[in-house]
Amino acid sequence: MAILARAVQATRSYGPVIALDGVSLDVPAGQLLGLLGPNGAGKSTLLQLLAGLRRPTSGTVELFGGDPRQAWRRRRLGSTPQETGLPPTLRVQEVVGFVAGHFDHPVPTGELLEQFGLTGLDRRQTGGLSGGQKRRLAVAVAFVGRPDLVLLDEPTTGLDVEARHALWDAVRVYHRGGGTVVLTSHYLEEVEALAERIVVIDQGRVRADGTLAEIRSLVPARRLRLRAPDLPGLAGVDRINRHGDRYELWTADSDAVVRQLVRTGIPFADLEVSTASLEEAFLALTSPAGRPAAPAVAGMPR
Amino acid sequence: MSAADGVRLTGLHARYQFTETIRVPIAVIGTMLFPSLSLLFFVVPQSFAADPAAATTATAQLAVFSVMSVCLFNYGVGVAEDRALPWDSYLRTLPVGPSPRLLGRLINGLAFIALSLLPLVLIAWLLTAATLPPSRLVLTAAALLAAGLPLFAGGISIGYSMSTKAALAVANSLLLPLAFAGGLLLPPETFPGWLNSISMCLPTRAGRDLVVSAATGAGVPGSTVFALAGWTVITGSLAVWAYRRDEGRRFR
Numbered sequence: 001m002a003i004l005a006r007a008v009q010a011t012r013s014y015g016p017v018i019a020l021d022g023v024s025l026d027v028p029a030g031q032l033l034g035l036l037g038p039n040g041a042g043k044s045t046l047l048q049l050l051a052g053l054r055r056p057t058s059g060t061v062e063l064f065g066g067d068p069r070q071a072w073r074r075r076r077l078g079s080t081p082q083e084t085g086l087p088p089t090l091r092v093q094e095v096v097g098f099v100a101g102h103f104d105h106p107v108p109t110g111e112l113l114e115q116f117g118l119t120g121l122d123r124r125q126t127g128g129l130s131g132g133q134k135r136r137l138a139v140a141v142a143f144v145g146r147p148d149l150v151l152l153d154e155p156t157t158g159l160d161v162e163a164r165h166a167l168w169d170a171v172r173v174y175h176r177g178g179g180t181v182v183l184t185s186h187y188l189e190e191v192e193a194l195a196e197r198i199v200v201i202d203q204g205r206v207r208a209d210g211t212l213a214e215i216r217s218l219v220p221a222r223r224l225r226l227r228a229p230d231l232p233g234l235a236g237v238d239r240i241n242r243h244g245d246r247y248e249l250w251t252a253d254s255d256a257v258v259r260q261l262v263r264t265g266i267p268f269a270d271l272e273v274s275t276a277s278l279e280e281a282f283l284a285l286t287s288p289a290g291r292p293a294a295p296a297v298a299g300m301p302r
Numbered sequence: 303m304s305a306a307d308g309v310r311l312t313g314l315h316a317r318y319q320f321t322e323t324i325r326v327p328i329a330v331i332g333t334m335l336f337p338s339l340s341l342l343f344f345v346v347p348q349s350f351a352a353d354p355a356a357a358t359t360a361t362a363q364l365a366v367f368s369v370m371s372v373c374l375f376n377y378g379v380g381v382a383e384d385r386a387l388p389w390d391s392y393l394r395t396l397p398v399g400p401s402p403r404l405l406g407r408l409i410n411g412l413a414f415i416a417l418s419l420l421p422l423v424l425i426a427w428l429l430t431a432a433t434l435p436p437s438r439l440v441l442t443a444a445a446l447l448a449a450g451l452p453l454f455a456g457g458i459s460i461g462y463s464m465s466t467k468a469a470l471a472v473a474n475s476l477l478l479p480l481a482f483a484g485g486l487l488l489p490p491e492t493f494p495g496w497l498n499s500i501s502m503c504l505p506t507r508a509g510r511d512l513v514v515s516a517a518t519g520a521g522v523p524g525s526t527v528f529a530l531a532g533w534t535v536i537t538g539s540l541a542v543w544a545y546r547r548d549e550g551r552r553f554r
Contacts, residue, residue: 051395053394071397071399073397074396075397077395077397079395081389081391086389087322087387089321089322090321090322090325094318101314102311102396102397103397125325151395
């Protein structure tokens with residue numbers, strides 16, 4: 001499978017601050033990859049390296065087999081401004097037309113605007129658009145050149161639920177058509193809904209890399225919630241949170257824990273068993289408390 | 303990138319930059335009107351406005367001033383402002399190299415220079431004795447372009463190496479000293495010897511001498527071409543260096 005983008009031991013520092021610390025990552029063709037990490041983790045820096053906006057301080061970054069800082073390497077790349085930084089005095093059709101002018105076979109403006117729910121706004125100056133419309137236009141221009149690889153940095157920040165789902169649909173349509181996507185997001189739900197592969201970055205390093213199921217499996221698979229006066233020690237429980245009489249337990253085998261609970265005869269109530277979510281895995285991987293658990297992650301493919 | 307692509311992309315960037323700038327007319331009008339107003343208030347009422355050579359010289363000097371202010375503000379401050387916007391970072395992810403973007407800027411600046419020269423030339427023509435025979439028109443335009451080269455490259459160097467605030471401060475603190483010491487506001491014949499020696503080393507003075515000579519037929523000092531070429535090489539190298547190291551705004 002062709003590798004469209006690659007980072008090899010890429011490190012980037014801004015003065016004394018190390019934003020990215022020896023990150024290696026391959027983006028194969030056709031993959032929908034979600035980059036997860038808290039603010040300042042280095043996600044945006046990684047995308048900026050891949051898009052040729054910045055040079056790695058050390059290590060290498062490749063786009064379509066070469067240096068992304070060479071303009072022609074970016075012909076099959078689509079990207080989006082992180083903030084809604086569109087030129088306020090230009091009209092919607094002018095912005096789309098301008099970006100389209102850089103590509104050989106652009107999507108016709110009308111078609112693109114329709115796909116992103118912007119029909120009828122073509123003559124509006126972008127400064128007069130609502131926040132959500134600006135965001136959608138900013139994402140839309142990433143697709144105007146019919147790219148093979150799209151880098152989406154926080155694409156749905158500031159969108160309402162409906163607009164977010166519409167945008168997800170557009171990304172899915174593109175991906176089903178063979179497109180490759182690297183997506184960063186604050187919304188775990190978004191990454192969970194879209195990404196085939198998840199890379200968790202924190203403090204400039206890759207903490208985990210795998211499918212949704214694999215990332216989830218980095219934390220105990222089940223969570224039990226219950227109320228009880230006092231719990232004795234239970235075998236097979238990895239972690240316990242207690243707030244008054246409310247307990248949260250994480251375990252790989254919830255059935256065994258429930259059987260133990262029953263045998264102890266403790267008067268517990270309101271038992272709930274659920275699958276640990278991506279959010280829990282994410283928090284465990286990136287929260288300071290979760291870091292000592294890093295050896296469990298070190299075994300992950302990088 | 304083929305040459306045809308390059309030309310097409312240059313046109314595209316020039317057109318969009320022009321549209322973007324012209325939609326905030328007040329920013330344009332300020333730069334455009336200063337030289338014309340200077341001519342109107344400081345030259346037209348003077349007795350030498352009736353002297354063709356003196357009036358033509360004064361107009362030529364202000365024309366160089368126009369070129370300089372567009373270079374320092376449109377290129378210097380304008381580029382620094384653009385670089386601070388996320389849109390500019392976005393443009394650098396498009397499959398377009400530096401040349402079409404820089405050439406687009408160059409053309410855009412030329413368009414604004416032409417717009418600011420229009421009222422200047424009209425006032426000079428209607429209200430002073432300044433003359434420019436058709437035979438000298440092309441020569442004068444070429445001299446203005448040559449005079450603009452180091453100023454253009456200087457503007458680009460400022461724009462790509464500084465934040466907006468720093469660029470604004472530098473542009474403002476360069477504008478008047480370079481204009482005054484370069485003989486764009488007062489004729490250099492009135493300078494004391496020491497000031498004239500400094501003046502001869504400045505890019506604005508070299509540009510001024512070249513344009514005045516092209517417009518009036520006055521002689522050009524031998525050092526002019528060297529000064530202009532030297533400054534063009536220096537500012538040009540600075541501009542290339544500043545552009546290459548630029549990664550958009552940087553935060554620490």
